[in-house]
Amino acid sequence: MTITTVARLAEHDGETVTIRGWLQNRRSKGKIAFLLIRDGSGTVQCVALKKNFDEEFFDKLTSLPYESAVIVTGPAKADERAPGGVEMQVDSLEIVSVSEEYPISNQEHGPDFLLSNRHLWLRSSKQVAIMRIRDEVIRAIRDFFHERDFINVDSPIFTPNACEGTSELFEVQYTEDELAYLSQSGQLYNEAAAMAYGKVYCFGPTFRAEKSKTRRHLREFWMCEPEMAYADLEDVMDLSEDFLCYIAQRVVAHRKHELEVLERDISKLESIRKPFPRLSYEEATEKMREHGHEFEFGNDFGAPDETFVSSLYDSPVMVHRYPHEIKAFYMKRDPQDDRFALGVDVLAPEGYGEIIGGGQREDDLETLRARIQAHELPEEAFEWYLDLRRYGSVPHGGFGLGLERTVAWMCGIEHIREAIPFPRMLYRIYP
């Protein structure tokens, strides 16, 4: 007997096959029972006729608890009216295990309850759709870089030094007399890798010990960071633009069904096309004033400012050349106007906020050393980083993309905690 999956059922039209899954829903009408079976690849309606089973078994079937594990054998039948375009007749059914009463029902549950049952909540149709879109975004990210000759160079999680102050860092007792910090960004290591391999990216979990509890923050999230040697701010903006268009097009092309499950307005994703508007910080603050949005020049953008600026456009918008005081020590100053740093933030539309942050890095040894001193950072810890300016320094830059924010944006969901399988928040590390 051919064992297959729901997703591949349509390839077996007319054949008798076996699928192995769980009972997601059922209803019965006298002599006929409709069983909705999910197997992780999709859901299919299976039709069981009473006459084909002994009465006791059929009764058991029509009262089987949700999430019971079942193996169903019968002919697959293409049917345009069926979800997924295919149905199954049940010739035989094996009950692998009878579930206890399943705690998640179709009624509304509060977020605390659902998060405490995340290990089960992951089975719900919307969560399945989100995780499939996450999987697609991850693959799109890797394909994008591979097609452009980037190589994946993983940055370490344990880092000996705090790159931008220790207040948001998780500390680990590495050995009896040595502390380590969990990485907030692989960028400094990426710079070393870019000098070795030209174009690189890292993609892994990063950690921020933030106290904030907003819908945009997680304490553990995945970040993808490309870095290019022989690149300037324009190259970084060009790459960001191509990158976001590529991801959105892949999701629309490969995950239409999942977007429909999430009732996502697909036209919003289709309108992510280049060129994206490019505003300098000065121009952006000018726009805010024109539109009566209060903002003090010199400040960093808060979430309301990001939302305001992005609300002016349908596509993502790039804001570049921020006051250097609000950007990291390693950012190169604008040679045209040294009040500003050659950084760029890409703001997603629909209020999803900053999705990418990046820029060109300082490549001059003495300037960088002075910057480290001015920021009162331990110079010794950055000797290796300074070496990159001693031995063959070149203009270079890159950016970081937050995976969960991107997934939340693609999915059109409000809170990024649903964009990661097991979210880690201020008061939540279980399950």
Add this chain to the structure above:
Amino acid sequence: MTITTVARLAEHDGETVTIRGWLQNRRSKGKIAFLLIRDGSGTVQCVALKKNFDEEFFDKLTSLPYESAVIVTGPAKADERAPGGVEMQVDSLEIVSVSEEYPISNQEHGPDFLLSNRHLWLRSSKQVAIMRIRDEVIRAIRDFFHERDFINVDSPIFTPNACEGTSELFEVQYTEDELAYLSQSGQLYNEAAAMAYGKVYCFGPTFRAEKSKTRRHLREFWMCEPEMAYADLEDVMDLSEDFLCYIAQRVVAHRKHELEVLERDISKLESIRKPFPRLSYEEATEKMREHGHEFEFGNDFGAPDETFVSSLYDSPVMVHRYPHEIKAFYMKRDPQDDRFALGVDVLAPEGYGEIIGGGQREDDLETLRARIQAHELPEEAFEWYLDLRRYGSVPHGGFGLGLERTVAWMCGIEHIREAIPFPRMLYRIYP
């Protein structure tokens, strides 16, 4: 002017192009200078004729320190004798930055010196080859699972409970009054994901606070872990076998040049073909006795035992059904003989040791609960894990593959510290 990379030079035979890189080596013979330029994608010999430059510049060129950054423009010329099959004539050359005297030379350096200069050592030809093979292995892993309809479900790094005792766990102060541990394995979370999505894998960094300093251990390493619902030990072994063959074939097909740089005996990788020998623990211990290798029945295999067993075969060997006492609490017992657990270790040939560990998981609620109690683990922390047996339990299993051990094996290198960009060891977290 077309800007290209060394790897793509052959596509531009006869055209005048620009490459941007670093001076790896040079020699000059009177009126001609040979510059070996690396750009991260490869290395190419560039030929500069004195008559084409003013004398002062040519002198500067022929004494330019290694690792200086240069942009070279000139015609690409296919040449069978040249490494990579192509050479460049230098029409013009821009010195982007002059390097200080580069600390890594062709002479022998000790491992401490090289590890302290890991940020520069990554540029050396052998390290470039290793990192390109690592990149290929990573992509092969993801392609393998994608082609088989697995979805990537990332497991969390912060975990509230210690899955197999806390002695080898790194501890983090998660909040003022809560500790977290860094994940040693995503398996338990994978099991939840497999019940939701059927076939899943996670692939990320994992952490072991081991005190050991062997050539096979890192404190931070990447692990890939697939998990399948409706699968037994045989399925796990079949998947392991296909997986390792796939990885080896991809590396041989796509990274021949890099394997040559490493002087890898490619025939060793070509002989990784299925079927792999499958020995039960009992059979393996019997073999040891036959061959006079001392081993006490009931013990776990140490490195010398692994090496001995694997030395009997050219391909990887699978050892299954270990005494349950030496395996984790969640492993299912063999219904044929409950002294043994349904686990499998795959031992790589050539002394590379255990490359995969996996098995079938206990799927019965009461048996698992009793096991947790017997191991004196905190039952409360495992309630969510027990839920997976309450709601639709099915036979399931999977394995973990250590990325760095796999890369070291593919590369034929002795120490896994070279198989990761920035190794983290007992006394080493810098750079």
